Amino acid sequence: MENERSKTNRDLARMLKGGVIMDVTTPDEAKIAEDAGAVAVMALERIPADIRAAGGVARMSDPEMILRVKEAVTIPVMAKCRIGHIAEARILEAIGIDYIDESEVLSPADDVMHIDKNRFRAPFVCGARDLGEALRRIAEGASMLRTKGEPGTGDVVQAVRHLRRIEADIRRIASLREDELYEAAKELSVPIDELRFVHENGRLPVVNFAAGGVATPADAALLMELGAEGVFVGSGIFKSGDPAKRASAIVRAVTGWEDAKLLAEVSSGLGKAMVGINADEIKLIMEERGK
Amino acid sequence: MKRVGVLALQGAFAEMMAAFSRAGADTFEIRSAADIELPFDALALPGGESTAQRRLLRATDLFNPLMERIAAGLPVFATCAGLILLAREVEGTDPCFGVLDVTVRRNAYGTQLDSFTTVGPCAGFEDVEMPFIRAPSIVRVGEGVDVLASHDGVPTAVACGHIAAFAFHPEVTSDTRVISSYLSTHVRQMAHGRM
Numbered sequence: 001m002e003n004e005r006s007k008t009n010r011d012l013a014r015m016l017k018g019g020v021i022m023d024v025t026t027p028d029e030a031k032i033a034e035d036a037g038a039v040a041v042m043a044l045e046r047i048p049a050d051i052r053a054a055g056g057v058a059r060m061s062d063p064e065m066i067l068r069v070k071e072a073v074t075i076p077v078m079a080k081c082r083i084g085h086i087a088e089a090r091i092l093e094a095i096g097i098d099y100i101d102e103s104e105v106l107s108p109a110d111d112v113m114h115i116d117k118n119r120f121r122a123p124f125v126c127g128a129r130d131l132g133e134a135l136r137r138i139a140e141g142a143s144m145l146r147t148k149g150e151p152g153t154g155d156v157v158q159a160v161r162h163l164r165r166i167e168a169d170i171r172r173i174a175s176l177r178e179d180e181l182y183e184a185a186k187e188l189s190v191p192i193d194e195l196r197f198v199h200e201n202g203r204l205p206v207v208n209f210a211a212g213g214v215a216t217p218a219d220a221a222l223l224m225e226l227g228a229e230g231v232f233v234g235s236g237i238f239k240s241g242d243p244a245k246r247a248s249a250i251v252r253a254v255t256g257w258e259d260a261k262l263l264a265e266v267s268s269g270l271g272k273a274m275v276g277i278n279a280d281e282i283k284l285i286m287e288e289r290g291k
Numbered sequence: 292m293k294r295v296g297v298l299a300l301q302g303a304f305a306e307m308m309a310a311f312s313r314a315g316a317d318t319f320e321i322r323s324a325a326d327i328e329l330p331f332d333a334l335a336l337p338g339g340e341s342t343a344q345r346r347l348l349r350a351t352d353l354f355n356p357l358m359e360r361i362a363a364g365l366p367v368f369a370t371c372a373g374l375i376l377l378a379r380e381v382e383g384t385d386p387c388f389g390v391l392d393v394t395v396r397r398n399a400y401g402t403q404l405d406s407f408t409t410v411g412p413c414a415g416f417e418d419v420e421m422p423f424i425r426a427p428s429i430v431r432v433g434e435g436v437d438v439l440a441s442h443d444g445v446p447t448a449v450a451c452g453h454i455a456a457f458a459f460h461p462e463v464t465s466d467t468r469v470i471s472s473y474l475s476t477h478v479r480q481m482a483h484g485r486m
Contacts, residue, residue, distance in 0.1 A: 004408055007408070007422070008403075008406045008407065008408060008422060008424060009403065009406075011303075011406075011422055011424050011460065011463050012403055012406065012424050012425065014302075014303040014306060014338075014463065015302055015303050015338045015339050015340065015371070015372075015424060015425075016302075016339075016340070017301070017302060017303060017304075017305070017339075018299075018300065018301040018302060018304070018339070019301050019302075019339070019340060019343055034342055035346075036346075037301075037342070037343040037346040037347060037350075038343065039301065039339070039340040039343050040340075074342065074383070074397050074398055075340055075342060075343075076340075076403065076425065093404070096401065096402040096404055097402070098402050098403040098425070099403065121404055122403065122404055123403055248350075251343065251346070251347070252347075252350060255300050255301060255322070255347055255351075256322070256323075256351075259323075
């Protein structure tokens with residue numbers, strides 16, 4: 001439930017709406033992202049495509065690297081901790097990170113529990129594939145959500161699936177009789193109070209961005225069309241031929257997603273997109289992490 | 292009804308529209324130059340990221356037509372990023388519209404951990420809830436600019452003519468007094484775009 005701290009943290013996510021949050025690995029990339037109009041950057045040592053390629057255990061980035069990114073920009077800086085890794089989250093809070101992403105992109109530290117995010121002052125964003133996951137993360141204290149998608153693939157299909165699923169779940173809950181909510185809460189394994197909010201308001205109590213596999217301005221526009229309130233772009237920008245141009249184009253596409261002429265214009269001459277792997281050809285399924 | 296155009300390029304424009312609707316205005320989104328062809332009575336600049344918004348103002352060709360109207364006396368209500376867009380001086384970067392004689396420091400309070408909500412007097416009202424979210428601060432107030440609210444002795448809301456600008460976010464609270472009073476004091480109904 002919302003208290004003053006969670007209201008402040010949910011409000012920051014509201015300020016990011018209609019914007020693009022970009023993965024960056026260096027202060028220079030952070031500047032490129034900011035100049036292109038990113039509303040925030042995600043500082044990490046390796047972008048998801050490289051984590052996938054490298055294999056092994058992926059952990060929180062070096063705090064020194066995150067702080068260097070923070071010094072380079074005025075926009076909010078986010079950073080990832082492993083699912084369930086309370087100590088990594090505490091470290092990120094201690095260095096004054098603006099938003100912590102408890103992320104399935106990194107190797108989970110706990111295969112059962114997520115972090116009790118209500119015990120932190122720093123805001124958290126978490127991934128979700130359906131309304132059940134979304135409301136469980138909110139109950140744990142997440143003040144912003146994103147679809148999981150399938151990170152590092154450049155394949156948008158999972159983000160689309162998760163967004164459609166969440167939106168369809170919300171419509172179904174909104175259409176229920178009030179006395180049917182108890183059974184629905186049991187089915188979804190979520191607290192009844194969070195479900196009641198969705199029933200009464202026809203939306204989530206926090207901002208929901210799309211993430212995972214976004215590679216082109218058209219991908220971003222598609223997700224906005226399907227109800228995303230903004231977009232995370234991970235590997236899609238700095239794995240492409242002309243990052244600055246592609247970053248600007250995706251920013252324009254998120255704001256002007258309804259304008260097909262504009263989309264045609266910003267999609268033109270962008271150079272090579274990230275190569276991409278089909279989401280069903282990969283061995284490591286990140287979206288399965290953390291339910 | 293008074294028509295208020297809300298800059299809807301990025302940020303909490305939906306919250307700004309809802310707040311002006313609750314205060315009794317007719318609101319519409321401004322996303323491109325075509326949206327401001329019909330007359331309107333006031334402009335609202337919502338919270339968001341000022342760097343992203345100013346870039347989009349240029350990219351959408353909205354900067355010049357909006358600048359002309361503001362210069363011609365269009366009332367403007369701005370919060371947070373909106374204050375930064377209006378300020379004559381912005382520390383560390385160039386001004387955007389530059390029509391309000393103040394100097395602002397972006398993200399002056401620190402990280403999100405330093406964001407806070409306070410309650411105090413604002414624009415003649417008592418006990419106004421004031422959420423500061425990675426807020427800017429107003430480090431210099433020019434001549435002829437009135438201070439509407441302060442926090443720890445630092446101005447947090449200012450007005451000059453028909454422009455009112457806030458470092459905090461009255462639009463994300465349920466209190467409509469500040470916005471209603473702005474509408475009745477500074478905005479005259481002239482537009483008849485949606486008779």
